[in-house]
Amino acid sequence: MNTIYYLVQNMLPVSIPLLLVALGGMFTERSGVINIGLEGTMLAGAFAGALFAYNIQGSGLPPYMVLLICMIVAAVAGAVFAQLLSFAAVTMKANQVIVGTAMNMMMPAMILLISKMFFNSDGITTNVRYFIREVPVLSNIPVIGDLFFKNTYLTVLIGFLILIISTLVLYKTKFGLRLRACGEHPHAADSVGINVSKMRYIGVTISGILGGIGGYFYSVGITDGNINGHNGVAGFGFLALAVMIFGQWQPIKIMFAALFFAFLRTLAYSIPLIPFLDNLNIPTDYYKMMPYVATIIVLALTSKNSRAPKAEGIPFDKAQR
Amino acid sequence: MQDKNDMNSKTKEKKKINEIKGFSSFTSALMAIVIGLLFGFIVMLLANPNNAVAGFRYVLLGGLSRFGNVLYFATPILMTGLSVAFAFKMGLFNIGASGQYTMGMFFALYVAFMFNLPPSIHWIVAILAGMVGGMLWGFIPGIFKSLLNVNEVITSIMTNYIGMYLVDMLIRSNEVMYIPSMTRTNYIPQHVQIRSLGIAGSNVNFGVIFAILIAIVLYIILQKTTFGYELKATGYNKHAAEYAGMNGKRNIILTMVIAGALSGLGGAFAILAPSEIAGSSMTYEPINVIAVNGFNGIAVALLGNSHPIGTIFSALFISYIQRGGTLASLVGYKPEIIDLVISVIIYFSAFAAIMSSALGGFFTRRNKKEKDKSDTQPVEDIEHDIINKEAEK
Known part of the structure; x- marks a missing residue:
């Protein structure tokens, strides 16, 4: 039982960045823009958040306040960084995959450059204690208290809140309907007076916000509030894309996909703690490969009935029929 | 004789268009490079204004010695x-x-x-x-x-x-x-x-x-x-x-x-x-x-x-x-500055290609227009040309 508690407690903080970034990817793709640059966006958010935390960590603010403030900073940084994509993809009608690749290369170089020049290290190290040993009251509930309210981070709660908001926005608002229309059939949307370019700008900006927050939550929940340019976010931006495809561009399915991938990753890093798997004596690298292998298999299985937005990746040209 | 000249000028024109296309893909790459290098220079200026010029000179000319x-x-x-x-x-x-x-x-x-x-x-x-x-x-x-x-x-x-x-x-x-x-x-x-x-x-x-x-x-x-x-x-x-x-x-x-x-x-x-x-x-x-x-x-x-x-x-x-x-x-300066420059170059080359094709398209169209103007021959002339050609054979 303890092993299960341990796995769930560790899985949740890992799943949140995947969930948020995949949701961000969902918003852009639903508006018709492919965002390969999510890895870079995550790094932008993580770096801005960690940098801000580094500067205010001595001011005596409680950790949850630091988290909330830095979350906003990360969101802004991600949104600004994502404008590189929206400008190129929407206004300039450039190849979105290439632009995304450039964004992914830009951030690690930027982080290494800034950290080496101003901090004399490869990244930013903070000492804010985000970790919550147990939530008062709630952790006393049997089973559920152990699963969700012990050894956790505030990010888990915020992540699920954002999931609920995203679902409502996408399915229950006028804006969500319009956004989806732009990704499925932009010309039809255009013909009823929806500004496709504007919707795509908003879609990319939302992915920037969620990507930035996701990146900061990665640094909070997985690397203890630190971030460095060499390891970055370990491919989480790409994994999030896979999570999004596995989740068929639908928020709730994305959540389950994120939990699945987070479970695989947590398993890979906790082999020594699980006697049954430890006894098999398989090198841990095998388990580290698992999420990526699983991604390929999952994509192969779901490709036949993929529900990808029809117009994704195609620049909108009013004159084209 | 006259129609032969005409043919020559036509092939010449075609060549010109091709040249312009190749040329513009070269200029678009060049444009991306210049923007990337400029960006690198600005970053250098922001990081350390005193050495920026010396550092940038190393970037531009340093490779020559090695x-x-x-x-x-x-x-x-x-x-x-x-x-x-x-x-x-x-x-x-x-x-x-x-x-x-x-x-x-x-x-x-x-x-x-x-x-x-x-x-x-x-x-x-x-x-x-x-x-x-x-x-x-x-x-x-x-x-x-x-x-x-x-x-x-x-x-x-x-x-x-x-x-x-x-x-x-x-x-x-x-x-x-x-x-x-x-x-x-x-x-x-x-x-x-x-x-x-x-x-x-x-x-x-x-x-x-x-x-x-x-x-x-x-x-x-x-x-x-x-x-x-x-x-x-x-x-x-x-x-x-x-x-x-x-x-x-x-x-x-x-x-x-x-x-x-x-x-x-x-x-x-x-x-x-x-x-x-x-x-x-x-x-x-x-x-x-x-x-x-x-x-x-x-x-x-x-x-x-x-x-x-x-x-x-x-x-x-x-x-x-x-x-x-x-x-x-x-x-x-840290060598990572070059990675930054390269990423900026990739970013701009993604839409430099679009720009160049737009530019190339502009030239092609303009040339076509001029060609259309010069090419408007009366029907009799064309018939004449055909007869001439057959006679040459």
Whole structure:
């Protein structure tokens, strides 16, 4: 039982960045823009958040306040960084995959450059204690208290809140309907007076916000509030894309996909703690490969009935029929 | 006589348009480079205004003094660049060059350490083994794309990670290759190394000559063979190519396998090269980091407009400013500034191509208009022309 508690407690903080970034990817793709640059966006958010935390960590603010403030900073940084994509993809009608690749290369170089020049290290190290040993009251509930309210981070709660908001926005608002229309059939949307370019700008900006927050939550929940340019976010931006495809561009399915991938990753890093798997004596690298292998298999299985937005990746040209 | 002149002027005009197209793809690459370098200069100014000019001079001119090493470092990125460019021609984005490159390195290393071959052919076998490794890793996204229609971008990103973990694991578990106390593999024996070109003060070797030859062969394949024509046709319009009876599925797999082979060769050239720069070749360090050279290949391919010969020059250029970037550390700047410049160049080359085609389209249209004006002949004249031509025959 303890092993299960341990796995769930560790899985949740890992799943949140995947969930948020995949949701961000969902918003852009639903508006018709492919965002390969999510890895870079995550790094932008993580770096801005960690940098801000580094500067205010001595001011005596409680950790949850630091988290909330830095979350906003990360969101802004991600949104600004994502404008590189929206400008190129929407206004300039450039190849979105290439632009995304450039964004992914830009951030690690930027982080290494800034950290080496101003901090004399490869990244930013903070000492804010985000970790919550147990939530008062709630952790006393049997089973559920152990699963969700012990050894956790505030990010888990915020992540699920954002999931609920995203679902409502996408399915229950006028804006969500319009956004989806732009990704499925932009010309039809255009013909009823929806500004496709504007919707795509908003879609990319939302992915920037969620990507930035996701990146900061990665640094909070997985690397203890630190971030460095060499390891970055370990491919989480790409994994999030896979999570999004596995989740068929639908928020709730994305959540389950994120939990699945987070479970695989947590398993890979906790082999020594699980006697049954430890006894098999398989090198841990095998388990580290698992999420990526699983991604390929999952994509192969779901490709036949993929529900990808029809117009994704195609620049909108009013004159084209 | 008159109609002959007319014909001449027509062919001349056609040539002019072609020239303008080639010219504008060159100018768009140049534009991306200039913007990228300017951005780098601004970052330098912001970071440390006093040394910015000196640092920027190192970036621009530093490579000149070490041209042998420019060639040495250009070899692997030329190969990955060719790999990305070749797939681009088919309309595929081979972002998996890193994984294929790493696989190529591993296969070459394995042959270098584990096989016992006569010294005269050992290094050639090692290079070919690297090619096979890359092919294997290019085959995976290829087959998933062609049979199951899985987007090659995501699968090849995943194969990057799988390849990296797999190679690190295989190397760490191999007692002959791996030295735990050094956390890296042994240095490969001298007879497996690629022969040096023997230019003093540099590490340039035969790898660069092989790479340039391969680029030329690729150019011939793309321009002169049916296979190359089919690839380009599929890249321009997949449905039209299929309608014309070209086997798209087979071509996708073949393209990815060849792209993988090129990256794998890049890995082999990199690891088998003799060098005096510690850790830059001859040994592999399993530290769970994805090979950067694969991503630099994307920049090389884009800058070279996916043209094999253009790729040679863009690889030289990228390697050149990288050397300059390392020299800029003499005045306090970090070499990462070049990675930043390269990413900015990729970013702008993504829409510089659009701009140039718009520019090219503008020129073509204007020329056409002028041509239309001059070409409006009365019907009788044309009839006259035809009669004249037949008479000439």
